Every structure is written in structure tokens, then in C-alpha cells.
Amino acid sequence: MISRLLAMVRKEFIQIRRDRRTLAMVLIMPVMELLLFGYAIDTVVDHLSTMVYDEASDVESRALIAAFENSGYFDIEGYALSQSELVEAIDAGRAKVALHIPPRFGDQLLRGQQGNVQLIIDGSDPNVASTASFAASSVVQARMAEITAASLERRGLGRAAAAGIDLRPVVLYNPTMSSAHFMIPGVISLILLFQALILTAFAVVRERERGTLEQLIVTPVKSWELMLGKVLPYTVTAATATILTMLAGWILFGVGVAGSLLLLGALSLLYLLGSLGLGLLISTVSQTQAQAMQMAMFFMIPSILLSGFMYPRETMPFAIRQLSLLTPMTYFLYILRGIMLKGVGLRFLWPSVLPLALFSIAVFALSAKRFQKRIA
Amino acid sequence: MATDAIIDVRNLTKRFGDLTAVDQISFSVGAGEIFAFLGPNGSGKSTTIRMLCGILRPTSGTGRVLGFDIEREGEKIKRGIGYMSQRFSLYEDLTVWENLEFYAGIYNVPRTRRRERLEELVAMAGLTGRERQLAGQLSGGWQQRLALGCAFVHQPRLLFLDEPTAGVDPISRQEFWTLIHDLTRQGVTIFVTTHYLDEAEHANRIGMIHLGKLRAAATPAELKRMVHGRLLNIACDAPFEAVAILQTMPEVRNVTFQGNDVHALLTDEGAEETIRNSLRQGGVVVHDVQPITPSLEDVFVSLIAGAE
Numbered sequence A: 001m002i003s004r005l006l007a008m009v010r011k012e013f014i015q016i017r018r019d020r021r022t023l024a025m026v027l028i029m030p031v032m033e034l035l036l037f038g039y040a041i042d043t044v045v046d047h048l049s050t051m052v053y054d055e056a057s058d059v060e061s062r063a064l065i066a067a068f069e070n071s072g073y074f075d076i077e078g079y080a081l082s083q084s085e086l087v088e089a090i091d092a093g094r095a096k097v098a099l100h101i102p103p104r105f106g107d108q109l110l111r112g113q114q115g116n117v118q119l120i121i122d123g124s125d126p127n128v129a130s131t132a133s134f135a136a137s138s139v140v141q142a143r144m145a146e147i148t149a150a151s152l153e154r155r156g157l158g159r160a161a162a163a164g165i166d167l168r169p170v171v172l173y174n175p176t177m178s179s180a181h182f183m184i185p186g187v188i189s190l191i192l193l194f195q196a197l198i199l200t201a202f203a204v205v206r207e208r209e210r211g212t213l214e215q216l217i218v219t220p221v222k223s224w225e226l227m228l229g230k231v232l233p234y235t236v237t238a239a240t241a242t243i244l245t246m247l248a249g250w251i252l253f254g255v256g257v258a259g260s261l262l263l264l265g266a267l268s269l270l271y272l273l274g275s276l277g278l279g280l281l282i283s284t285v286s287q288t289q290a291q292a293m294q295m296a297m298f299f300m301i302p303s304i305l306l307s308g309f310m311y312p313r314e315t316m317p318f319a320i321r322q323l324s325l326l327t328p329m330t331y332f333l334y335i336l337r338g339i340m341l342k343g344v345g346l347r348f349l350w351p352s353v354l355p356l357a358l359f360s361i362a363v364f365a366l367s368a369k370r371f372q373k374r375i376a
Numbered sequence B: 001m002a003t004d005a006i007i008d009v010r011n012l013t014k015r016f017g018d019l020t021a022v023d024q025i026s027f028s029v030g031a032g033e034i035f036a037f038l039g040p041n042g043s044g045k046s047t048t049i050r051m052l053c054g055i056l057r058p059t060s061g062t063g064r065v066l067g068f069d070i071e072r073e074g075e076k077i078k079r080g081i082g083y084m085s086q087r088f089s090l091y092e093d094l095t096v097w098e099n100l101e102f103y104a105g106i107y108n109v110p111r112t113r114r115r116e117r118l119e120e121l122v123a124m125a126g127l128t129g130r131e132r133q134l135a136g137q138l139s140g141g142w143q144q145r146l147a148l149g150c151a152f153v154h155q156p157r158l159l160f161l162d163e164p165t166a167g168v169d170p171i172s173r174q175e176f177w178t179l180i181h182d183l184t185r186q187g188v189t190i191f192v193t194t195h196y197l198d199e200a201e202h203a204n205r206i207g208m209i210h211l212g213k214l215r216a217a218a219t220p221a222e223l224k225r226m227v228h229g230r231l232l233n234i235a236c237d238a239p240f241e242a243v244a245i246l247q248t249m250p251e252v253r254n255v256t257f258q259g260n261d262v263h264a265l266l267t268d269e270g271a272e273e274t275i276r277n278s279l280r281q282g283g284v285v286v287h288d289v290q291p292i293t294p295s296l297e298d299v300f301v302s303l304i305a306g307a308e
């Protein structure tokens, strides 16, 4: 019994080692995805072309414009001479963002009055819009804090009092607005789902295509040995890929794990169980690897779109948001972001852990049952 | 029912929906025999083997393999047999040695004996020096012998070989049969399927299967005697016309071209003289009519013709 399982697992590892496609999926894809999602999405959102209409044209307004530019999120594209010219620049797509500073901006600030700055944002890309508004408000807050601190200091009060105005935490847990923070948990949950699913399904379907499965069925191998022989190796590869992604995220983007590594590991395994189960399930209904791939995509695409990996779930219409509760990735992504970024534990995460556990255990049990029936 | 039979099958039937792939077949195979299952593609050979190996449930009928019931004791059967599936199903990305080692693990060959056993198999398959070559890089003949080695790793008493020589060059086929005969000398029983008629001559007994029905099961000599004297070779000046005439005769069961000659298979009522007369009346000049020893192909054709 152990001999048979051992033979299965050993054979699978030799095949993994010899297959470039599998190796690439395990070793290269995680880092590539991380770079792709980490950097590509970063560059989309920063360096937004910005048009300025500076009616004040004083020290304070120029300082504010400089602060915008220095933030890295805005590139000053040019200066407009009227409000309508600003709007036109956005309409024409020359600028994503327009900044309007009213006359006597500096005077108002000096007198301790509210300085009203208008920001017009091209809302056609929700990612751009949210980033621009967050970034702009951060810039403004920071600038306000500096001004207040300076004026308070002039009046002889210490810095302590100035802290009261600092409203910076607009973007909770992601102060630099780096998309890597959001993307790393996303990439990990994608890898754990996609890689485990596709590699497990391929491993079985490949044997069906080659005819080795039929050969195996006529040996004394039990179907559960066959199943474990497929599941164990791909648990190891998925874990390897996950660790690689986390290391890369840490080295390249400085994103570590704020919470418990043990909890992270345990819940990742739980999620992985579901992915492996889906892979087995797919393998029982696919005759070819192409079919398996198609079916994998059928699970993948809704997961990517709905889980909050690409688009924040908060901005989704109600019905879509309910739909997103059907994909396990939604729960796992929430859990992962919770543990990695917020450092929270089970006390806060259990409402997501419960449905995830339910899903994973149900899918694995179902696939195990189906696998036994289809193979035997 | 023969008690010492390695395989014993009664009225075995398998239906897939409306299709009856195997239709009420009965036969038995004795220890040390080479039993060849001969039939064209789609005649039900693989389906029969699958039922005998305990991986496909018969629709009806019974069977015992190595004394075990094929329906209820599949697991016991699997431990005692070796099976080589229709395409030599090797792991192409594993080396010769790794393939053998894998099956040694699957069949639980004791670790202490494993190395020795694997070396024996490598030598048997003539693969010495190629142990580290990937199975996918071997030529058809080598692959075929490696597959046999894998199926034989646990020294089973019974080997099922499903079209082991399909797509392999004639020399490799010859070598393969030599290997099979060596195995039977060690007391191994072989159940082999093929659609090569010439190959079946290697067998002690042949089962001829067509459209799921077992038409005959006998030694090659017995099979040939079944048609002996009823098969004529006709040499004449106009073979096409001869065939046209012969086909209309009720005494002629089957006509085929054989080069410039014509082979005619007669029914029991047919006689050489009637044939000569009919042809002469039809304006065909007959040079010679000779009763001939039928080939297995003639036997097969006659059995099928008889059934239709």
C-alpha cells in the first residue's frame, strides 16, 4: 500500500522535474504574475496626466502644485487659462485629472480660512478615478498639515497639536497606494487556485490521453492511491509556488506577513484542498488536456473578475457582489489580505473561513467520490 | 467446465447501449497455452480483455480468471495478471529503468529483490545499456518489449496482451514472438489479441471473433481442416468474368481474387465438376482447378461468410 503510493508520488515528481511547462508554471509564473500585476497596474495608476488652472498663482498654490507633482501620481501636463479649457482637456483625453486653484488661495490659507481646491477627475476608468481622488486628498491633507504645523510653530505651539488635523489614512492599510499590497494576496490566491487545479487535472488527463491510466487501472493500485498520488505532489508544488510568491513580494515590494504565518499556512491548505478537488473533478469529465484547460477557465474567469482580485468588490453592483460570494477565491482573498496586510486572526476572519471550509471540504469529498467511480 | 483452466468464460456478453460489443462468448484457456483472439478492429477483443481483467462489468454471463470471479474478485485477478494495453502505455518522460521501477513499486516487488528483478527484465527485453534512455525516445520495437517487461515485473502466471504488435516493424514482431514463446516455456499463460492473421499461427489455439461473436475456438490446424477440400484455386483466362459467374452460383459461398487466380469457397453441396461446367458454359477457359490448404485468412473469411 505504502509502496504503491510511494511509487506514484515518486513518478509524479520525476515527471514534474522533466516537464518544462510544469516547472515554468511552478517556478516562474508566480514571480511573473507578481511583476505583471504589481508593476503594470502601478504604472497605469500613477503618473496621471494633470492639467492645472492656477488662478491664485501665489507661493501657496505653487507649493501645492509641486506637492502634487512630487507625489508621483500626477504629471503636470500644462496650464489652462480658464475653467472651460480644463474641462475640455479632460473631454479630449489630454488629461486624466484637472486641478483648479481659485484666486487668493494663499491669502485664505494664511488667514486660517478654508482653501477650496477643485479636482476634476476622468471617471471613465474606476481604478484611475479612485486612485486619483485618494492620492489627491492625501497630497492635500499632507500639505494642509505642513501649513498648519508651520503656522502653529510660528505661534509657539509644539508639533503635538498639529497632529490633530492629519487625516491621512484615507487608504487604510495601504498608505503608499501601492497596488502590490493588494496584488500579492491576489496573486497568491490565483496561483493556489489555478496552478493546483490545472496541474492536477492535467496530470490525470495526460495519463488518460497516453493510455497509462488504463494500464494503471489493471494494476492493484486502488483509486484512492491514484488520487493521493496526484494530489500530494501538486500540494507540494502549489506550496512551493506560494512561498516563492511571498518571498518575491517581500523582496521586491516589501510586503510581508503582518499576522500569523501558521494561520496563513493552515488556511492556504484549506483553500488548496478545494482547488485540488476542482482539478480532480475536471479530470473526471475531460478526455483531453485542451478540454481540461477550457473547464479550468470556466472556473478561473469568474474568480478573477468577481473575487476582488482585479476590481474592488465594494464598487460592484449588489447582484454581482452576491454572485461573488459563490467563488471560494472571494473568501480566501479576504482572509489573505486580512492576515498579510492587517495582521488579524480567526476572531475577525471566521465569517470567511467558514464558507471556505465548507466549499473546500464539499468539493474535495465530491471529487474524491466521483474520481473513485470514474476510475474504478 | 475445465477445472484446471486459467481462463474460463461462459456466455459472456457486454452491451453498450444498443451495441452488443461482445455477444455470448464461451471458451476456456488452459495453463501454459498461447490463446490468440483474432478479429478485425471493433470486433470486441479489447472489451473482452477488459472484462477478463475485472475492470469492465459484463452485462451478462460469467467468467473465472485464475480461479477468481471476474465480477466480484477483480482486485485478486489484478494482482495475479500482467496486462499490456492496446498502445504500449509507457511513461515517455521516464527512463527505461524508471518505468520498470515504477511498476515494481506498484506491484510491490520486495525491495530487496527489486534491483535483481529489474536487471533480469532489462536483459529479457534486450534493453541492456539503454536503462537510462527515455522511453519516448525508444523505437516501436524497444517500447513494445519494455511494455512487456513492465507487465511482467511481478512474474504473473497469466499475461493479457492487447494487440501488442500493432504498428511495429516485422522484425521486431518476430523478436517479440520469440520472447513470448520463451515466457510460455516458463509456464506463463498468454492471452493475446491481434488482427494480423499470420501472427495467430504462433498460438496454440485461436479464437476467431467477429462483431462480438466467437465464430470458432480451436487450434490452427483444426481451423484449417474446417475448410479443407472446400477451397479451390482456379486458374483461368478471364478471372473477372469467372468471379462474376461464381458469385451467382448457390454452391459457392465466397469468391476472392488471388493474384491472377480466383479462390472459390464451396458449400457442402458444391463440387469441383459443377464449377468447371458453369465456367465453361459462361465462356471462360479454365486452365486448372486445385483444392488448396486454406490460410487462416481463408478460414476467417469462410467463417464470417457462413455466419452472414
Ligand SMILES: Nc1ncnc2c1ncn2[C@@H]1O[C@H](COP(=O)(O)OP(=O)(O)O)[C@@H](O)[C@H]1O
Binding pocket: B016, B019, B021, B039, B040, B041, B042, B043, B044, B045, B046, B047, B048
Ligand atoms: N466504452 C465504450 N462505450 C461504447 N462503445 C464501446 C466502448 N468500448 C468499446 N465500444 C464499442 O464496442 C465495439 C468493440 O470494441 P473493442 O472491444 O474495442 O474492439 P477491438 O478491440 O476488437 O478493436 C466497438 O464497436 C466499439 O466502438
Ligand SMILES: [Mg+2]
Binding pocket: B042, B045, B046, B047, B086, B162, B163
Ligand atoms: Mg482493441
